[in-house]
Amino acid sequence: MGGRKLARFLAQRIVKMVLVVLAIIVVNFLLIHAAPGDPASVIAGQSGAADAKFIAQLRQQFGLDRPLYEQLWIYVSGVVTGDLGISHRQQRTVASLILERLPATLLLTGAAFAFAIASGVTLGAMAARRVGTLTDSLITVLALGFYATPIFWVGLMLVLVFSVWLNWLPSFGMATIGVELHGMAALVDGARYLILPALTLGLFYTAVYARLTRASMLEVAMLDFVKTARAKGAPEGRILRRHILRNALLSVVTFAGIQAGQLIGGSILVETVFAWPGIGRLAFDALLARDYQLLLGVFLCTSVLVVLFNLVTDLLYAWIDPRVEAT
Amino acid sequence: MSAFLRNRGAVVGLVVLLLVAILAATAGILFPFSPWDMQGAPFMRPGEMGFLLGSDSLGRDVAAGIAYGARVSLLIGTVSTIVALAIGVTLGALAGYAGGVVDDAVMRFTELFQTVPSFVLAVVLVAIFTPNLTSIVIAIAIVSWPPVTRVVRAEFLSLREREFVQAAEVLGRSRAAIIFAEILPNALSPIIVLASLMVASAVLLESALSFLGLGDPNLISWGFLIGAGRSVIRLAWWMSVFPGLAIFLTVLALNLVGEGLSDALNPRLARRR
Numbered sequence: 001m002g003g004r005k006l007a008r009f010l011a012q013r014i015v016k017m018v019l020v021v022l023a024i025i026v027v028n029f030l031l032i033h034a035a036p037g038d039p040a041s042v043i044a045g046q047s048g049a050a051d052a053k054f055i056a057q058l059r060q061q062f063g064l065d066r067p068l069y070e071q072l073w074i075y076v077s078g079v080v081t082g083d084l085g086i087s088h089r090q091q092r093t094v095a096s097l098i099l100e101r102l103p104a105t106l107l108l109t110g111a112a113f114a115f116a117i118a119s120g121v122t123l124g125a126m127a128a129r130r131v132g133t134l135t136d137s138l139i140t141v142l143a144l145g146f147y148a149t150p151i152f153w154v155g156l157m158l159v160l161v162f163s164v165w166l167n168w169l170p171s172f173g174m175a176t177i178g179v180e181l182h183g184m185a186a187l188v189d190g191a192r193y194l195i196l197p198a199l200t201l202g203l204f205y206t207a208v209y210a211r212l213t214r215a216s217m218l219e220v221a222m223l224d225f226v227k228t229a230r231a232k233g234a235p236e237g238r239i240l241r242r243h244i245l246r247n248a249l250l251s252v253v254t255f256a257g258i259q260a261g262q263l264i265g266g267s268i269l270v271e272t273v274f275a276w277p278g279i280g281r282l283a284f285d286a287l288l289a290r291d292y293q294l295l296l297g298v299f300l301c302t303s304v305l306v307v308l309f310n311l312v313t314d315l316l317y318a319w320i321d322p323r324v325e326a327t
Numbered sequence: 328m329s330a331f332l333r334n335r336g337a338v339v340g341l342v343v344l345l346l347v348a349i350l351a352a353t354a355g356i357l358f359p360f361s362p363w364d365m366q367g368a369p370f371m372r373p374g375e376m377g378f379l380l381g382s383d384s385l386g387r388d389v390a391a392g393i394a395y396g397a398r399v400s401l402l403i404g405t406v407s408t409i410v411a412l413a414i415g416v417t418l419g420a421l422a423g424y425a426g427g428v429v430d431d432a433v434m435r436f437t438e439l440f441q442t443v444p445s446f447v448l449a450v451v452l453v454a455i456f457t458p459n460l461t462s463i464v465i466a467i468a469i470v471s472w473p474p475v476t477r478v479v480r481a482e483f484l485s486l487r488e489r490e491f492v493q494a495a496e497v498l499g500r501s502r503a504a505i506i507f508a509e510i511l512p513n514a515l516s517p518i519i520v521l522a523s524l525m526v527a528s529a530v531l532l533e534s535a536l537s538f539l540g541l542g543d544p545n546l547i548s549w550g551f552l553i554g555a556g557r558s559v560i561r562l563a564w565w566m567s568v569f570p571g572l573a574i575f576l577t578v579l580a581l582n583l584v585g586e587g588l589s590d591a592l593n594p595r596l597a598r599r600r
Contacts, residue, residue, distance in 0.1 A: 020439060027439075027443075031452075034455055034456070035455045148574075149571075149575050150550070152535060152538050156557060160568075261443065261446075265445060266446070272538075287540065307442060
């Protein structure tokens with residue numbers, strides 16, 4: 001793909017992305033309005049002075065007495081400048097709370113995704129090369145099993161086996177508390193805490209990607225250009241890597257993009273199981289405290305993450321398949 | 328039907344599903360007490376003190392919780408699927424039959440719902456509208472309809488050009504009659520397959536919601552049982568292991584039935600595999 005074409009493709013994607021994010025912001029605004037208890041009555045309740053005049057004054061201060069479309073405008077312009085409102089329970093801005101927790105979630109989902117892609121594609125390629133063998137059916141059965149297992153339960157079972165029974169890995173948090181670690185030691189410590197949550201989140205997708213890789217490799221292997229490559233006398237390993245696998249990866253990437261939302265949704269459950277201090281855990285705490293402002297901030301943030309992830313997979317797709325046309 | 332019965336996995340799935348349904352129906356006979364009531368000492372291992380699957384931190388019977396929880400899972404799974412089908416079929420039929428601007432608008436709307444992380448949206452909806460049976464069913468339906476719309480739209484797009492639809496139009500049948508009596512019955516088989524898989528994911532979604540404490544506070548459910556067992560997993564593994572197995576078996580059975588239906592209703596595809 002030429003430079004200009006790529007630029008046009010990117011521009012179209014970004015316009016679409018901005019529209020989707022705007023629509024999500026509007027949905028978020030409507031949900032805030034549906035949530036019980038506006039900020040005014042929450043504050044009035046906390047300060048113990050719930051007389052009508054005080055609440056009316058607060059409502060005016062927050063602009064809650066203006067018509068809905070005006071409030072929507074105030075909200076949208078606020079969000080665009082990074083103002084997601086205030087968590088009245090924690091007395092901090094929602095944006096600062098989320099930003100503080102975001103790196104942990106990105107680390108967890110990134111590690112899980114990388115693990116799932118690497119192991120899934122490897123297993124799928126193995127299964128496709130040995131169709132009908134034990135390896136092949138084992139992978140199919142595993143995939144079927146992971147489709148049916150609740151992700152939080154997988155996490156708990158891994159904790160049961162690897163932390164409670166075998167005592168190999170920690171089950172709680174992100175780093176050893178009360179010890180000052182530096183350099184390699186800190187890295188090793190962090191990795192040990194990351195293994196179980198990342199495995200929990202990644203295993204399901206390993207199964208999905210393995211199945212997908214297997215199916216699309218078998219499909220691509222029957223196409224004419226593979227026969228041509230073989231007739232030309234290209235070595236089998238090269239055909240597998242450059243011709244079959246490269247094309248089969250396209251469907252895996254497409255699917256990864258579609259499932260980005262599920263990956264992030266899953267991280268809420270995994271972070272809850274492992275007390276991983278990311279935005280999923282933040283959402284769970286917001287749930288317990290009935291902190292709707294914060295909860296909706298997390299919703300908005302995760303939606304934007306999905307949209308960004310979709311953009312990345314679009315670019316990956318364009319990179320793997322040079323024929324891709326901007327649509 | 329015979330094609331379905333020839334599929335061994337599908338038959339096993341159907342049998343498991345029937346057993347779960349029987350368990351749900353006879354929960355009141357097998358365990359003639361409330362699953363919330365204390366029945367003996369706390370933290371009894373499976374088999375001790377007459378607790379088949381052990382007791383929890385308050386001496387409640389885990390097996391009874393699973394039996395009563397089956398009711399909640401099956402109820403929410405089927406009802407939310409029916410609601411999602413109603414939304415999805417209506418929108419899909421509208422988009423596929425009307426085409427043009429309507430089609431565009433509906434598809435943009437569907438894409439928006441497919442972009443938003445569905446589990447997070449479900450959590451937000453249930454939390455805001457307070458957790459109860461209705462809000463859970465509606466939240467699950469709201470995040471599950473988009474695939475139905477896509478499938479129904481695609482079927483309608485191809486079916487509306489067929490002769491039998493044109494004949495009905497020439498005969499002057501009403502638009503509603505054409506959509507519901509002519510086209511929809513012909514689009515039924517992919518909808519049925521999708522529905523069985525949707526029940527499976529609704530059961531998973533419900534368990535995840537109640538695991539986070541977003542279940543109906545008056546109903547015991549599998550996810551709630553696992554959530555209750557989470558903090559005491561070092562003391563009582565059975566509290567979280569058995570309800571998880573119940574979810575696993577039910578969802579696996581539903582998926583197997585779905586695959587069996589898919590093979591039976593699309594014989595061409597099945598033979599290719």
